[in-house]
Amino acid sequence: MTVIDRLLDREQDRFKREHPRSFADWQEGQRHFLYGGPSHWMRRWAGGFPIYVDEASGAHIRDVDGRDYVDFCLGDTGGMCGHAPEAVTNAAMRQLRRGVTTMLPTEDSLWVGAELTRRFGLPYWTLTTSATDANRGAIRIARMITGRPKVLVFSGCYHGGVEEAHVELRDGRVGMRNMIHPNGVDHSAVSKVVEFNDVEALERALSDHDVACVLTEPLMTNFGMIPVADGFLEALRDLTRRTGTVLIIDETHTISSGPGGYARLNGLEPDMLVAGKAIAGGIPAGIFGVSQEIAERLWVIVPKVDPRVRQSAHLGIGGTLAGNALAIATMRAVLEEVLTPENFERMIANASRLAEGARAIIAENRLPWHVTQIGARVEIMFMPEPPRNGADVIAARRGDLETLLHAFYMNEGILVTPFHTMFLMCPPTTTEDVDRHTAVFGRFVALLREAGVV
Structure with a gap:
């Protein structure tokens, strides 16, 4: 078992302890749904099971265990307007x-x-x-x-x-x-x-x-x-x-x-x-x-x-x-x-802020990672340069680090699209939401340094 595997086990154990009601709901859901939830996409979260949502408003989600998340997944873009605008x-x-x-x-x-x-x-x-x-x-x-x-x-x-x-x-x-x-x-x-x-x-x-x-x-x-x-x-x-x-x-x-x-x-x-x-x-x-x-x-x-x-x-x-x-x-x-010009201006400014914060942490720690921003969307990838094509992604992708990052994020109250590390801003996203991510990303890098992964 690798160091990353051990860290992931720890994060998933922590997730299970801190989300007892979501875990119980997930167990019940597997009795009725083919893939545990209403959609097979819903099983893909790195905690080992999904959170069950109580309510969502603006750029935040609250789960049935009473925990709050800054949502940068936004329904894999379906919620780009923010929740319940x-x-x-x-x-x-x-x-x-x-x-x-x-x-x-x-x-x-x-x-x-x-x-x-x-x-x-x-x-x-x-x-x-x-x-x-x-x-x-x-x-x-x-x-x-x-x-x-x-x-x-x-x-x-x-x-x-x-x-x-x-x-x-x-x-x-x-x-x-x-x-x-x-x-x-x-x-x-x-x-x-x-x-x-x-x-x-x-x-x-x-x-x-x-x-x-x-x-x-x-x-x-x-x-x-x-x-x-x-x-x-x-x-x-x-x-x-x-x-x-x-x-x-x-x-x-x-x-x-x-x-x-x-x-x-x-x-x-x-x-x-x-x-x-x-x-x-x-x-x-x-x-x-x-x-x-x-x-x-x-x-x-x-x-x-x-x-x-x-x-x-x-x-x-x-x-x-x-x-x-x-x-x-x-x-x-x-x-x-x-989706007005004024709201896009604010969304893109927040995306720039998130990208700059992540790049600063990467540079400070001399990590071979990069950040891409296009409009209101940002991606952190664990490779030195942006890929030119799908073959580059296959050759250099660090799926183990992605999974660990996602599990850590969920425990720290951050949601990103579960398929890769992509962030999306919505009109209600605030600078405080973005800065919360920067702090959590910094703690993730510190965790890797302490474990000798980077």
Whole structure:
């Protein structure tokens, strides 16, 4: 057993002692849920079991054992507006009294559609119940208008439950990411995979003209944060245009870069744009927008609705609850009152403060670690330089240190996304919250020094 293993055992024992009610709830949950909790993601916390939440407000969570946490996970971005923001809560309560879902539009949807176009720059939008569904819809449209079968993604990506994206490079070939079951899909027939930031590999992959679309974040956020190399996004846009490939930008996480997301902030011109999670304040919702050109090509294949035809051709996307009145009402509140330029300015300032505090501790202790900040999002990684691609992450990632850090953080009242060490700010996050993290991170480094790990 390594020193880190022993430290982790100690932290998990401490967690179990200090969270008796959550532990009892976890034991009970395993009697009824397939993975112990309502979602299998909920089992992934490093304490050995999840805390059970009593209430959440602003940037804080209180568990059933009465312990308070500064929440930098924020529902893995679903809570980026903060927990129970007043504007969203009020909008939800008003709409709950007026009806939640009718499969008919409300006039709030007119405001939302216009605002999505203003913010993100694409003229036409469709609502779904999740970013996963939005990605599926965008892929379906790309295949319809190009007649091509394949989707290109970058190794180490994550785009929800999209089958085409559950892949990574393994010995130069398409393999299943994290050994996910192939689910009866021949992924080599539907997917291509290249490393992020590799222009030459991207050009080779697109040269066969069998790729309907490239689905990508503008920078990778789900495998540790992988910054984009200078010129890569420009090359990506040029290559997709030259090869007739649709470019889909997934901003589900990178919307934290600013009011219009990373793409609008940096002048990107996607053919389609996807977002979800925070877009309706945590109410399940996703969006995807398309350019004028994509819309016109689609309308040739699937004409606009003729009301005299009772069963018109359809795209096979959406869902009965998509665009429901509750999601529309909360989405309007988010866009109008929560994810405002003023709030983004404060969120990004707090992210800078957290990044600077962590970098100072790393430098003071001469540790071979780095900190990446993009907008309101920060990542601490246990490697000297930011990775250029998924292969770099696989080669240098310290999963044992990540797990120990997460367990220590939970015991010290800090929550970060359980899959890697990524921090997200919300409008209610304060400088005191950030400074609390800096103090806890300093204690973690001191623990490692005392144990002789660093």
